[in-house]
Amino acid sequence: MLRLAKLTDYGTVIMTTLAQSKTRRSATDLASSASLPLDAARKVLKDLARAGLVQSERGAHGGYALARPATDISVTQIIEALEGPIALTECSIHDHRCEIEQSCGARSNWHLINRAVRMALDQVSLADLAVPGSGRIAALARRFAPPHAVSIPADSIQRMTQA
Amino acid sequence: MLRLAKLTDYGTVIMTTLAQSKTRRSATDLASSASLPLDAARKVLKDLARAGLVQSERGAHGGYALARPATDISVTQIIEALEGPIALTECSIHDHRCEIEQSCGARSNWHLINRAVRMALDQVSLADLAVPGSGRIAALARRFAPPHAVSIPADSIQRMTQA
DNA sequence: TATAATTAGGACCGATTAAGTCCTCTTTCA
């Protein structure tokens, strides 16, 4: 886990497609354009519409278009539209859902970590995502690098060079 | 999704417990100490041992202890020990596993985003996690805040105040 | 007005995966 649902992935692909073409597009059109399973694309688009990220038009010549400029849509919003609030652990958001909350020394910290990840994703806009090799995203990633020299466990170096 | 597996959550709780007590602890002991299901705790500990994060001792009076100082164990390592490499999307790591790679405008960017999230988690050590309300984690979270004023979509403000 | 195109909404099922449980073997200490 710690993986986006496939449908969410589809969602980002569809959204980037929409961000690039500025005319309204039908679900069929978008699915083939992104080579996604048609029904899956339909489902995703319905969810995106319900969340207000795309504007739908019914009937003949209907279709979908972005509801606002791509710069005003964040990756967080796409994710949350398709799979609900970002919550790395069960207790990250609703504090009273976690069974082991009493004895858990990590709860408040997971809260913070969750927020950090969310803020990171919040800063990536659909406009950034739509540009392959986006410089803004690269710059963002650079901001997350360790501040200065940090003790790096040996095996993590091996891991990093593999990746 | 975008949620840690429950067992991973257990893993962090167990690790924080281990980080606090400096003597070797048996699985039974740890499970009751953190009020986790015993068998689940056993499974988690076995995985942590295989990954080299804890050192196990068999036989009577055996048990588990951290394999290195808590400052040298990162949250990333715990996660990866229990649920494999962090890969937000299927294509984040193994480039040739993703079916829609051809038509995907988002691939290289997901790569970057994935790395950013991983680096963030890399910077949180078990020692940080073990201190409730850790100042270091809070500081880290602050580093991820948007650099300066940023246009915030109205509905995200509503979301933020709810959360 | 009839028809075709198109989204809305939801039901359904098969596949995958997670979570929990259990069993057997090996190691170590008393």
Add this chain to the structure above:
DNA sequence: TGAAAGAGGACTTAATCGGTCCTAATTATA
């Protein structure tokens, strides 16, 4: 030798995801 403990893995159940399909509502146009 027996009890305590971990190693390794099989198995079952529950949850969730991905994919498919059906029906209704809406709109343009022939």
